[in-house]
Amino acid sequence: MIIRFSLPLFLLISTLIFSQQPATNAEAIQQGLRQKQQMTLSSLVQHVSFENIGPSVMSGRVVDVDVNSNNTTEFYVAYASGGVWHTVNNGTTFVPILDAAETINVGDIAVDWKNNTIWVGTGENNSSRSSYAGIGILKSKDNGKTWENTGLIDSHHIGRIVIHPNNPDEVVVGVTGHLYSPNEERGIYKTTDGGKTWTKTLFINANTGIIDLAYAPGNFNVMYAAAWDKDRKAWNFEGSGTGSAIYKSIDGGNTWQKISIEGSGFPTGKGVGRIGLAVYDENTIYAVHDNQFRRKKNNNKSNTGRLTKEDFKTMSVDNFLKIEDKKLNAFLKTNGFQEKYRADNVKQMVRGKTVKPQDLTKYLEDANSMLFDTPVIGAEVYKSNDGGKSWVKTHSEYLDDIFYSYGYYFAQIQVSPSNKNHIYISGVPILKSKDGGKTFSSINGKNVHADHHALWINPKNPNHLVNGNDGGVNISYDDGEHWIKANQPNVGQFYAINVDNETPYNVYGGLQDNGVWVGANTSIEDVSWHQSGHYPWESIMGGDGMQIQIDNRNSDIVYTGFQFGNYFRLDRAVNERTNIQPKHELGESPYRFNWQTPILLSSHNQDILYMGGNKLMRSMNQGDDWTPISKDLTTGGKKGNVAYGTITTISESPFQFGLLYTGSDDGLAYVTQNSGGSWAKISDMLPKDLWVSRIIASSHKKERVYITLNGYRWDDFTPYVYVSDDYGQNWKNIGNTLPLSPVNVIKEDPVNQNVLYLGTDNGAYLSLDGGKTWQVFSKDLPNVAIHDIVIQPEANDLLLGTHGRSIYKTNIAALQSLNNEIMNRDLYVFEMPSVEWSDTWGVSWSKWFEPYTPSSIIKFYSKNQGEFSIKIMTEGGKVLQEFSTQADKGINYVKYDLTIAEKGKNSLEKEFDDEEVSKRKNGKYYLPVGKYYIEISNKEVRDKVLFKLE
Secondary structure (H helix, E strand, O other), X not given: OXXXXXXXXXXXXXXXXXXXXXXXXXXXXXXXXXXXXXXXXXXXXXXXXXXXXXXXXXXXXXXXEEEOOOOOOOEEEEXXXXXXXXXXXXXXXXXXXXXXXXXXXXXXXXXEOOOOEEEEEEOOOOOOOOOOOOOOEEEEOOOOOOOEEEEOHHHOOEEEEEEEOOEEEXXXXXXXXXXXXXXXXXXXXEEOOOOOOOEEEXXXXXXXXXXXXXXXXXXXXXXXXXXXXXXXXXXXXXXOOOOXXXXXXXXXXXXXXXXXXXXXXXXXXXXXXXXXXXXXXOOOEEEEEEEEEEOOOOOOOOOOOOXXXXXXXOOOHHHHHOOOHHHHHHHHHHOOOOOOOOHHHHHHHHHOOOOOOHHHHHHHOOHHHHHHHOOEEEEEXXXXXXXXXXXEEOOOOOEOOOOOOOHHHOOEEEEXXXXXXOEEEEOOOEEEEOOOOOOOXXXXXXXXXXXXXXXXXXXXXXXXXEEEEOOEEEEEOOOOOOOEEOOOOXXXXXXXXXXXXXXXXXXXXXXXXXXXXXXXXXOOOOOOHHHHOOOOXXXXXXXXXXXXXXXXXXXXXXXXXXXXXXXXXXXXXXXXXXXXXXXXXXXXXXXXXXXXXXXXXXXXXXXXXXXEOOOEEEEOOOOOOOEEOOOXXXXXXXXXXXXXXXXXXXXXXXXXXXXXXXXXXXXXXXXXXXXXXXXXEOOOOOOOOOEEXXXXXOOOOOOOEEEEEEOHHHOOOOOEEEEXXXXXXXXXXOOOOOOOOOEEEEEEOOOOOOOEEEEEOOEEEEEOOOOOXXXXXXXXXXXXXXXXXXXXXXOOXXXXXXXXXXXXXXXXXXXXXXXXXXXXXXXXXXXXXXXXXXXXXXXXXXXXXXXXXXXXXXXXXXXXXXXXXXEEEEOOOOEEEEEEEEEOOEEEEEEEOOEEOXXXXXXXXXXXXXXXXXXXXXXXXXXXXXXXXXXXXXXXXXXXXEEEEO
């Protein structure tokens, strides 16, 4: 239904109806999971399979590792958004074991090694920008073949799970709770019947959950818990509060007493942030604390004589003009002021009163600088020797360069089981102390990622460490002096992907904290690259990798960058990198750039580049110079420490240069039809205050535009998807039949206007009728967040950029050809691509290796399910091979190995006197070069298609 209101009536109704939706409740989440399960079974594309093409070497964020101490070559690794993986060969290879579950978002795992039972607390515990919610506690007794949801659905994020070492049915769970909203299902829960029932044994308040939990070795009754009071919003993150504290239980988690109280020596009050715990014995406990109290002012003036931005906050005009030009120029250059801002002209601007000295501070302060410049105390380590009655800080100096100002992401501490003075703290980097925390040293190796989240210490060999970080898994056997990397799983966390037009085409992608990488779509993702030393994917940018645009005239020219709008133009042919981030004018507030700043090369002219801050910027010369072509296209931002009020998505119509759309993180969408000469807001009829995850101009109809909104930052999981056929003046909801899950991306098929692709926080969907109905699109794809979708038009390949399982690919030629005529037929066999015959079929270069076996995919559409016969025939009708398959309603894929039967071989030789088909080393006969028919039939219908071997 198209929504049309007169303006006064609309304003009233929008206030009543379209105000911000509350957090999605647990019952609705369960209903959405059931709906997706039912849709999966009936999907018309349930057999359209995806292939994971990697990459793997950079890995993704690990939240926990659990090692079998009786056989340390066996362990489990939990990835924040990539599931749980199992190895039995010390990390040489892994297999995923959570893929059958309804989510692969993980906060913590606990393994009962005696009974082979795995507990998974779903929903990441790190409270990051992409820490996805879970669905409670999952339990498996068969190594992940099947999973049982044992409850706590509304927990969203799990901090820690501990199992009684002598009673596997007794489990205590620390629930962190919702990330962006208050909720009651947080605190500590305990079960004594293996998860059948749960009792809440500690609840502090609706904003305070439990982030860590540990018990005394040898005495499960003595237990400690870290409570964390936090408030995350899209524009601000308060990572501390009065609810944060340490609690103790002496009855196995049944009752709790707060022990970090006034006079205990441990900080109390509003500045108490995330706490990590390590228990050596009943009396000895360590705590690492993200202290958010402000540092005491240092009244000792720096003797460097250099200017800082703080100097200009209260500086008078007279004093400013007295600064030596050399000194002022040093400040301007080292702080990245544009070239035009040098001492002489800035002083002239101050004399002319067009700017003030305070504007030099203003020029440098945005949400990102405020986040990193916050003078908090930061990382601290405390120790108790009396069971938590009293605490002493172990070090006298600040522990700088560990947490910076985002300690909410870390705060993990471990103590060696064999020496109470040997401790490790995880941050940026990972540190160890051999004197109980008095002094520390880094054990961050050259092949180890800087951001750390998990560490296991071998109780029988304390030099043996297994570390989990943002770059996967590392193993050390010399207490961190050297590390082995164990990154076989494809668990990359992509924000954005793109493709070029080379042959074979290349895939580009930006990853969470692992930069930007590029590789051929045909790259083989296995260990064979170790022989040459050249991994098939190449890193071309560091930081948190973001969006990528490739010049379609010259694929060596690539535009990409990292977080908060730090973009570059790369010339890969000569290894040149040019910074192209737009700069504001002195006297203006800095542009606000989103964490995932959008960029777009104009399809009409590849010299023209767009970038979204809070205004839309345009460069006519490949990013060398920029002009804002809009006003502020957001609500203006909000006070906080996270960049907000920023453009998140840009689209330009392929029909008309300058027909542009933008969407923002605060729910606004705009259109201009004259290259920014005028702008019209088109979001008034849409739900308010939501992140505009995509706005896409149609390639089939000039007036058509799609928009998706994302409520993730409100814990609102409603799928908001709309289409407009009048430039956004009116919108039609096409997402109301989708299962609950926030939507990240929509893609219109370039060939068939009725085909749409959708990526959500819990998988992919496809529509064959312009959004009226949706199909689950998930063959060989786990329930992972899809962040981006691209289509390579020449290859007809669709690629999914997932945030947790790297990149998936499938060919969509069959989908693109689907129309009403085909879908109304009882049976239709799709065209078969020709296959190049090879002398390698059925042979190997050594008897010790498996022969190479080719295959091709036969695709057909069936209006009904049932059994079908498949025949491979000569042009004259001789049957060379025959087999059957069970088909479902919709598109079916059948793998054919290109063999022919003995009888078929004889028929072929008789039909062609000079044709001899030889048996290959594997004992099979293969089709020779020629033309054949593939015929599919049952008792009622039949269809066939020509098939060529060249």
